[in-house]
Amino acid sequence: MAIIAGVDIGNSTTEVCLAAMESAKVTKFYTSSIVKTTGIKGTLANIPGIVIALEEALKKAGMTMADLSEIRLNEATPVIGDLAMETITETIITESTMIGHNPSTPGGVGLGVGQTVSFTQLESLTSGEKVICVIPENIDFEDAARVLNQALARGIDLQGVIVRQDDAVLIANRLQKIIPVVDEVTMIEKVPIGMLAAVEVAEPGQTIRTLSNPYGIATVFELSAGDTKMVVPIARALIGNRSAVVVRTPQGDVKARTIPAGFITIFGSKGKADIDVESGANKIMETVERVQPVLDVQGEAGTHVSGMLERVRQVMSELTEQHLGDMKIQDILAVDTFVPQKVQGGLAGEFALENAVALAAMVKTSRLPMEQIANQLRSNLGVKVVIAGVEANMAIRGALTTPGTDKPLAILDMGGGSTDAAIITRDERVLSIHLAGAGDMVTMLINSELGLNDFDLAEDIKKYPLAKVESLYHIRLEDGTVRFYEQHLPPQVFSRVVILKDGEMVPIPSSHPLDKIRHVRREAKKRVFVTNAIRSLSRVAPTGNIRHIEFVVLVGGSAMDFEVGDMVTDALAEYSIVCGRGNIRGSEGSRNAVATGLVLSYLDREA
The missing domain is CATH 3.50.30.70 (Swiveling domain of dehydratase reactivase alpha subunit)
Structure with missing residues (x-):
């Protein structure tokens, strides 16, 4: 009997699935674990998080590292979103x-x-x-x-x-x-x-x-x-x-100071195209789709967008120890947003909301970084380590363990940094795509548009519902309903907009009304998740027509969000697509799809 661990390295979390294999079949799924990813996905900094996740899963199953027969890793493609947020439209500041x-x-x-x-x-x-x-x-x-x-x-x-x-x-x-x-x-x-x-x-x-x-x-x-x-x-x-x-x-x-927005050049397999950033996110994305698949993206020298893209390459070059010239951007997601811009000469911290374009960029690296991770894990743990397959392909294997699913089937894997889509046909053909932009980008948009300057607070606003504390004994939820309390609420939350997080009330230190915060949160999710859902499914549809897809299963951490699943389901209903959250192995919800798929991919090796 072989004990196999599937390890999914994500942008936000690292997940493990632990199972026993015998006679080319799974005899038992033991347990799973999830920890925060250490470092940027697809780099050697991921190793401490992988080890912690493995140890947690083994401890739950009553095993030790010595019991493991094989560790199977996904091919983790890094996505830089948190480093790619700039005010890059033309900005005029009156001093x-x-x-x-x-x-x-x-x-x-x-x-x-x-x-x-x-x-x-x-x-x-x-x-x-x-x-x-x-x-x-x-x-x-x-x-x-x-x-x-x-x-x-x-x-x-x-x-x-x-x-x-x-x-x-x-x-x-x-x-x-x-x-x-x-x-x-x-x-x-x-x-x-x-x-x-x-x-x-x-x-x-x-x-x-x-x-x-x-x-x-x-x-x-x-x-x-x-x-x-x-x-x-x-x-x-x-x-x-x-x-x-x-x-x-x-x-x-x-005085007026103008910051040029510049243009970007998108190199694709269908040619190349220049697009001015001032044209906005819709025009940029139309250009991306026209030349896709994307081979590389470059910005006009001396502009903000050029500095942004070059910084992404520089960061990944340093982390992966690969030559800067080998760093290619294989996808971008552009989203229109607003960025508070300080007005020069103001005496009380005045800001004007300036139009901006947020970019999430996916850097294409060689297989070398994953091989470095695998080699170091082998050396540190003394266990065989295999780089098993592409995330989207593994996710579709895991999604098929959801009760009530069958081929043909498409999946949307919505994580922290990327959105993956894959479709499996009746004859076992798999088409997949890996696109930039997911939960981390939503957090950036919330953080920027509300002027919070606090990424953790923006993350909480993204993940949890809101309420307004109207007295020391009652709150009004964001859907308009009222909840009363027998004991008085903490004085520090009185008359504040709060986040309802794990049974606690976290006050938001800003003057924005509840409706404004809710609107920003929901619009950010629509601009990222709904846009990428339609974009990715259109790419993997066998005929190129999204309407020819019948069933879609939502997986990944962002699919567990309290409103994203409904947003995507509503959007796909316009295309007559049946869509819902997955329940991996009938017990894990929408999480653990890739890790489960990695374990199941071991069967291919045995066959």
Whole structure:
């Protein structure tokens, strides 16, 4: 009897299937295990994760490494997605002084326009002057309100107030006149004095209308048509804010900086094509499909996209110890997205959402790295190690262990870095494809579009549903239903959007409403998973027509996501395809398909 371990090295996880073989058949599936992949898939850094996963599976079965007869590995193709996210569309950054960070509690209401003056200048001003007062950090709110009221009593036309501390409401409530007050300006010392400025605060529950409109800013500051073009990024950065400040800087201080987007050249077996990145993701993907299968992708020298692609090659060259010239990009997935771009000159961390294209790139390496992994495992463990086959082919073997399946059958293996598709016909012919882009890219899009700067938090938002804590005793789930609690909830989650993770509530440290976060999450999944599902199945359909595929089984870690399976099923229903999540060996759900297939591939050797 031979004890065989199938090891599936994925971008996110490494999975093991342990089984006994005798007389060219499986006599028993013992157990399985799953651990986080160590290092980038398909490199020597994977070995510690492989060993841990093997040890876990063996321990569950009551065995040791000495009991293993053979370890069978998949041919792991690296996919670089986390290193391929850049703002690569044309970006214009207007360098002027503006504030619009949307503090949660601005004071007063309305639009005020006047010259900026420091707090200490108020006593020397004459009546009738329209001014915006700038109050530094060391002034108490009661003292500030008293001096401001004295200025109003002398006839000073106080139009608005800019405050360093969180005192806007406290000051506004003590003034004799209702004026807009914006607070929490962290770099208040950089607000220029003696310049024309506009301050706007909207009613509670509403957003500003004048300073988020380029023509509104033009009206306030009497701008020419040329100058109005320059303030568009300022207006865009202020859209949706309840409060804002814009200061007119001296002539010459306003500058525009253009970052060229560049173009990419896609080399395919059907020819080559150039495509400008500014054309957007749809045009890029149309070009990819026109020349596919892809042999290599290169970017225009001196542009962001070139730097992105070259960095991917450089990373893989260093990890696999292969020559840089041998690193070929065999597939890319382009997705339209938005990236928060810092507006130069802002005084409170202002950002404008700029159009961007996210790219996931798959690097084609030789078989050498996998052979290095196999050799080192043989040396370290003293067990025979075989590189058994391509992931998609192994996944279809594993998928066929799902109860109720039979040939012909297609599978979609949706993992962390790649989407694989394969189809097996009645006469045992297998067609497969390996494409870039899956769960990791979705996480990147969420992280970028919500401006989180926290990959782990974005991963949780991707994997778990949301809720809004509306009181200390109830929450409203993202589907609108309400859940009540007998014990009060932790105070730190009150009035926050939270992630419902493993029975706990994880507050999201951002001001985005629940609907916005949910929309970003779902759109990111559709743009990656649905796009790649249709793209990959079209490639493997024997006739080239996706409508000629009847049955599809979803496997892989991302297929277990609480909404991805339904999204893909709905999308494929338009093509009259029956689709559902797999249940590998009737017990593993959609996971462990490749590892199970690797074990079953041992039968080919015995035959």
